[in-house]
Structures are given as structure tokens and as C-alpha cells.
Amino acid sequence: MTSPSFSIAFHIGAHKTATSHLQRCLSKASEGLAAEGVRYYGPQYFRQRRHAIHGLFGLRTGTNPKVARRSPTDQLAIMRKDGHRLVLSEENFIGPLNDPQGQPVAKRYEKAGAHLTSLAQAIDHDLDIFVSVRRPTAYLNSAYCQMLLGGLILPFDVYKAHNPLSSIDWFELIGQLRAAKGVGQVVVWRYEDYTQVYPKIIAGLVGQTQLPHIPWVKRTINEGLSAAAVAQVLADSADEDAAQLGYTARGALPVGADYPAFDGYTAAEHAAGDEVYLAQLAAIAALEGVTILRPDPA
DSSP: OOOTTOEEEEEOOOTTSSHHHHHHHHHHTHHHHHHTTEEEEOHHHHTSTTOOHHHHTTOOOTTSOOOOSSOHHHHHHHHHTTOSEEEEEOGGGGOOSSOTTOOOOSSTTTTHHHHHHHHHHHHTSOEEEEEEEOOHHHHHHHHHHHHHHTTOOOOHHHHHHHSOGGGOOHHHHHHHHHHSTTEEEEEEEEGGGHHHHHHHHHHHHHOGGGGGGOOOOOSOSSOOOBHHHHHHHHHHTTTSOGGGHHHHHHHHSOSSSSSOBOOOOOHHHHHHHHHHHHHHHHHHHTSTTEEEEOOOOO
16 A cells, blocks of 8 residues: 555656656765765666566556566565655566567557556556656657667668557556556656756656756767668668667767768648647646646746
């Protein structure tokens, strides 16, 4: 049962919204936070063998239930130790960034709410959810580059056909989260505002008094691909092992003044995506129980 003296914050992503940067900052501060009763667990923990959240807590989502080594409440107690606040961060929990085989995706994160309900019920404790959203065209450009870095090579026209702008529905995602059983507050911010609202994100996750413990680390964690690097990967994919093509091209043709970042969308497509994005943000702002973090007025 939810305890007023103990709370859980879960940063669920989304992918490609500076998640790695936020996780790096929290990880560097983890020892100091633990001394203050705030326990942080991120990808370094959850992506170890047998440490995925679904397996740790024996979550029964879909037809392949996970078998946990201990009860969910015992697992929670082990992770909590003597802390009063547990902070989790793992964007893969709500679903993959791309289809593993490059197949069409109608909606991303369509089971996010069900996964959170399953977790909250398993541990018998409410979860405060923290999530970032991003301009759809920029999100998909970045997701495409990540797919190439992962060794799955498709021309962008094929990727775009399989991943239409309509597959990015932030309002639908936040609505799922808000409706999930066992979810407390839902805190949202735009990726485009990340630097300005970073102190507010940290304060929400670990508490205002813990801000001095959290260092700001170098912003770029997962650099994307330049247009030249993408062209190189596509040109070489027929003759070479695809697994390292993206990383090799990124090293040889890095994003910068000489090599602009990859962008597969036209100005008209960006404009159309931005119009939908703004409408989704307005609808999210109207949801009860949802807080959107915004930069302070200049």
C-alpha cells in the first residue's frame, strides 16, 4: 500500500529526448543522493542481465509473463534500502524506439499505460511519472539515425513510410499515463526546453534540496549522424558488415560545420508536424493531473 513517507518517481523517457544526459547527471550524483535518502536506478542497473524491470518485478504483460527471483515488494525493499525516495529512469520500459525488424509502426508506446499499471499493482505503490516529448520530425530523424547505428539499414523513404508522423501522438501517450491505475502526478516537458527547465526536472525527481548534488555534465551524450554519414552508411551497406557502419561513418563524418546533421524532411513536412505538435501540447496542458514544465519568463 502506498506510504506517505516513501515515494517513487519514474522517468520513462521518451527516447531521443536527452534521456541519456539526464541519466548521466543523476548517475554521477547517486552516492550523494543515497546519503540523503534518495536511491537512483537507471539504465546501468536495469540493462544488466536479469535486471530488466519486467523481470525484476515479475510483471505479467502480454502472453509471456516474467518470472521474478523474489516477490515484487521484496525487490522494492531491496532497492529502496533505507531511502524515502526511489528514482527510476528507463525509457525502454514503455516500449522500443523502433521496431526491431524495421516493420511499420502505427503508434509508438501504445502499451505504456498498461505497463505502468502492471508495475504499480505489483509493487502496491503509486508512481509519479516524468516524461519528455519532442518535435515529431526531429524525433523521427533521430530515431532513424539510431536505427542505422544499431545496424539495421533502410533507406529513409522506407523508414518514413513505416513510421509516419501520425505514429507520434504525444497526447495519446500522456492520456494513457494519466489514466493508468497507480499513477500519481504526471510531469511533462518539451525536449526543446530541456536546458531551461532542467533545474525544475531535477527538483521534481529528487527534491529541491538535492539540486546542489546534481552536476550538469556535457550535454551531447548520443551524437546523431550527419547527412554525409547517412549517405555513407547507405552506400556501404551492400558490401560491408552493417553492425559498425553507423559508428564508423559518424567518426569519419561527424555532425558539425562541415557536415550538417541529417534531416530527411522537407520544410512543408516540418511545418505540418509542428502544427500537430502544438495542438497535442495544448491538449496535454488541459489534462487534469498533468503538469507541463515551462521555462521561466525572460
